[in-house]
Amino acid sequence: MTMQPATPTVLDSPLARKLSAFVRLSTDDLRVVSDLFRRRRNFGIGVEMIHQGQTDQTAFVLASGWACSYKILPGGTRQIVDFQVPGDFLGLRSVLFRTSDHNVEPITPVQASEVTQRDLLSAFAETPRLATAVLWAASRDEAMVVERLVDLGRRSATERMAHFLLELGARLRLVGMGERSGYSCPLSQYLLADALGLSAVHVNRVLRELREEGMLTFQKGRVTFDDYDALVELAAFDRAYLDHEGPLLT
Amino acid sequence: MTMQPATPTVLDSPLARKLSAFVRLSTDDLRVVSDLFRRRRNFGIGVEMIHQGQTDQTAFVLASGWACSYKILPGGTRQIVDFQVPGDFLGLRSVLFRTSDHNVEPITPVQASEVTQRDLLSAFAETPRLATAVLWAASRDEAMVVERLVDLGRRSATERMAHFLLELGARLRLVGMGERSGYSCPLSQYLLADALGLSAVHVNRVLRELREEGMLTFQKGRVTFDDYDALVELAAFDRAYLDHEGPLLT
Structure with missing residues (x-):
């Protein structure tokens, strides 16, 4: 896991493309979205990015690569819930919930940006349109x-x-x-x-x-x-x- | 379907109780939530409140009674997705999506408040905390x-x-x-x-x-x-x- 320098000018991210399917984003909106990409990290295949039961309220936006979300059942069996592709949130519930109810791990090497609850709140305060766009993405x-x-x-x-x-x-x-x-x-x-x-x-x-x-x-x-x-x-x-x-x- | 007079002082709604599990709501926040309950209507059992393919972007917040959301498949079979109880949104995706991808109908007589996209946007603009709370509810x-x-x-x-x-x-x-x-x-x-x-x-x-x-x-x-x-x-x-x-x- 390595930190990379901030890239504040990346206005054409997969997330921005995706949210643009719902809401016409202004340059100001795009700047707020790209701010969400500040803390970018690399993860290898199979690394637990988010794990069931964790309580540190972190989510990610996937910048490149594929991931997989799943639940582990008490007997140890696994149920895959979905796969995530660039522009998708990983563990949005983890950032809002006290404890994560599922696991997320990369199935290819991924680059992803950490998003905290504070990041989301301040982004929503700057542009309420973004809040509805994220709600749209969660609904999708x-x-x-x-x-x-x-x-x-x-x-x-x-x-x-x-x-x-x-x-x-x-x-x-x-x-x-x-x-x-x-x-x-x-x-x-x-x-x-x-x-x-x-x-x-x-x-x-x-x-x-x-x-x-x-x-x-x-x-x-x-x-x-x-x-x-x-x-x-x-x-x-x-x-x-x-x-x-x-x-x-x- | 009958309109009822506004009840702007209902600060202890099921929705407010539910969102309070996530976010401590101030009196101002509660007022914004209760504003969402302005246009309250009654619906009988089996009435289509939201139907698959509709494009008029309406959602509801359930004030009393139970409802059921389901999908109709091309062959005509039905898959129930979930039941809704007071405080739950009905068709949140309908208000954000171009066309609703599912149906909602009451399974008891219900009282519900219509919520438009404009209502949501203006509520989120007034209090971004409410946006995260609604995102929390959608995540749940x-x-x-x-x-x-x-x-x-x-x-x-x-x-x-x-x-x-x-x-x-x-x-x-x-x-x-x-x-x-x-x-x-x-x-x-x-x-x-x-x-x-x-x-x-x-x-x-x-x-x-x-x-x-x-x-x-x-x-x-x-x-x-x-x-x-x-x-x-x-x-x-x-x-x-x-x-x-x-x-x-x-």
Whole structure:
């Protein structure tokens, strides 16, 4: 974990791009957002950035790399809640709650900026629009967890996989890290299985089926949408829950 | 749906009680919260208060009664996401998102106050502390959806039921509507089954088992904790994810 010098002029961060989907950010707003990126640190794969039960109220904004949030159950089993990509908050609940209710760890090397409760409060005091934007981002996170719930409750293995990889694609495109044709993806089949409530064997079979049907290919760390429209139809993927259609609050 | 006169002096609302678990609210803060309760309306059972796909950006704060949020899937099946009790927001995402990604309807007659995006923005501008408090409340909502996810992914039917009824008890106590011994609960076995991903027959059997083991009784619209501590142990219920331990932000 190393501290890096402040970069106060980074106005085009993934977080700024993401929040811009909700609120038109002025130069002043952007300066407040970039202030949140002051204390930037590097973390290696598997390092516990946030752990269940910790009480020191720290959150991070992910600047680069991928992370994973999960819960450990009393028996020791793990449930992955979601993956985080650049521009996402890690452990927003940790900064607001007395104790963190989940774990976060990098699945690639990451660079992330520490955000304290005091940082958030002073940012919100400077620009209340930013408060609604962060509330929007938290609501989008909740909407994604709801989709995981629908996955486990109501979607077939194939629908789950298609829906999940389409969602990831939409999230990555929002922050400039993917195209309609596909995206780089460091997730292992093991992580996918854990997140989607499937066995690794099942994940393997579903991905092979999707490839053979000409829908999508997930190989060598890259997801390629071979037939985007057919995939959207298969998964009944309605992007409304991601709310990416450009700033509502102008 | 009928309008009721403004009640600007209601400083002890369920919402104020709930937010007070996170932030010590000054009289000025309380006035801003009670302003959110200006436009109070009554809704009957089953009325669509918010519907999937609507674009008119309305949310509500529940003043009395119970509601239910759910998603309708393309095939027509329904997945209940959560139930709402007094002090809870209904459709907070609807007010921030272009289109609502879920439905909300009362399961008892409810009284609720309409909240617009403009109301939220002006409240946050008046008191940024309130913005963090609402963000806290949204985070608690997300934490509860995560627990539903863990329910479906990792908990047995009995553990799910125990965990869920303990959670509801904690939420109700926070707003003064329950005791350690139990609470009034209008949920049918059908609604419980839908929320917990069980069949109605299974719900019936699990509730009978819990009663016969002297853990809890759910009869005639009342949940009674016959052995609270044993139930907490059975469900491995760790309340940290609800963050009810008194104001962190003073």
